[in-house]
Amino acid sequence: MPRFNLLYSVHKTRIAPVSQQPKVKGxxxxxxxxxATGSMGPCIKAVKQNITKFVTTMTTPNPNGGxxxxxxxxxxxGYRDLDYTDCPPYVDNPFVSSVAELETQLNGLHADGGGDEPETLLEALYKLAAMPSTGPDEPLNRDSWxxxxxxxxxxxxxxxAPFKEPLREPRGASIDDVIxxxxTAKIVxxxxxxxxxxxxxxxxxxDKAQWYAISSQEGQTPQEALADYTSDPSKFxxxxxxxxKTITVQSEVPLVLD
Known part of the structure; x- marks a missing residue:
């Protein structure tokens, strides 16, 4: 079995036949x-300031339906750079279901470290794809999907920042393995x-991914461009x-399992 296809086999064993799967929506x-590297402080702060709006928008029924x-x-x-040893490469948390708990997690994320410009995003995505799923008959686990x-x-x-290739963990894996x-994990x-x-x-x-490509003004660095993008409270x-709203609509589409 190829080294980087192992995750696919693990997930396949967890899936019941399609006919037995409820079509859960919403x-x-x-x-x-x-x-979470040094230049990201303004962005982290902006996400925190808008997390209530995010949750409220998702969960408030529209008077016109929808x-x-x-x-x-x-x-x-949070993720940083596995090659930069002065700060933890990851800051992880359990799943929560309240805005207050989510704000606490954001308060605990500090922008620090990072080393050279490319960071190890692909490794973080690989970890999330490998995160286990709670079994269908098991109590919900806050550390699992x-x-x-x-x-x-x-x-x-x-x-x-850009991301490093190939991966450091697992060493030698590629962006194609991450994708x-x-x-396979059905992550959008x-x-x-x-x-x-x-x-x-x-x-x-x-599948269904979206890249919100942030443009730089003349003379701006990419770091300055993101800080500018998140700095206007009304626009952000x-x-x-x-x-x-986009995630809400995507949540309404029943998941088709292979």
């Missing part, structure tokens, strides 16, 4: 995967990253609101 597991997220869990995960088919899975990335495992990506780093277009090939609030 339930979401969401990971906010944030670059999609709504009936049940949600979310967590914050909900059972496959019982919730939509989302990862929302914010970063101002395969994300698709939403990526906020500078337009300058066109390799994000490859990650956007994951609308961006977060639209993200919540």
């Amino acid at each position: 339930i979401a597991d969401i990971v906010f995967l944030l670059d 999609a709504v997220v009936k049940e949600w869990r979310a967590k914050v995960m 909900r059972p496959m088919g019982q919730a939509r899975r989302f990862v929302v990335v914010f970063t101002d 395969l495992n994300l698709m 990506l939403h990526i906020f990253a500078p337009k300058k780093f066109d390799r994000y277009n490859t990650l956007a090939e994951v 609030g609308k961006i977060i609101e639209q993200l919540a």
Whole structure:
């Protein structure tokens, strides 16, 4: 068996036949995967300031009808650079289902370290794709995804840097391995990253993924561009609101299992 296809086999053993799977709608597991290196402080702060708006937009019924997220869990995960040893490469948290707990997780994420510009995003995505699923007859586990088919899975990335290739963990794995495992785990990506780093277009090939390519003004660095993108409370609030609406609609689509 090829080394990097192992995850695919593990997930396949967890999936019951399609006829036995309920078509659950309006339930979401969401990971906010944030670059936590030194330049990301303003972005992390902006996400925290808008997290209530994000949840409220998802869960408030529209007077005219339409999609709504009936049940949600979310967590914050920070990543840095595995080659930079002065700070932990990951800051992980359990899934929670209240805004207050989510804000606490964001408060605990500090922008620090990072080393050279490229960061180890692909390793973080690989870890999330490998995160176990709670068994269909087991109590819900805050350190695991909900059972496959019982919730939509989302990862929302914010970063101002490119990613390193190939992976350090598992050593030698490629972006294609990451994409395969994300698709096998049925994870939908939403990526906020500078337009300058066109390799994000490859990650956007994951089914239903979206890359929000952030343009730089003349003379701006990508880091300055993201800070500017998140600095206007009104504009960024609308961006977060639209993200919540998109995830709400995607949560309404029944998951088709292989």
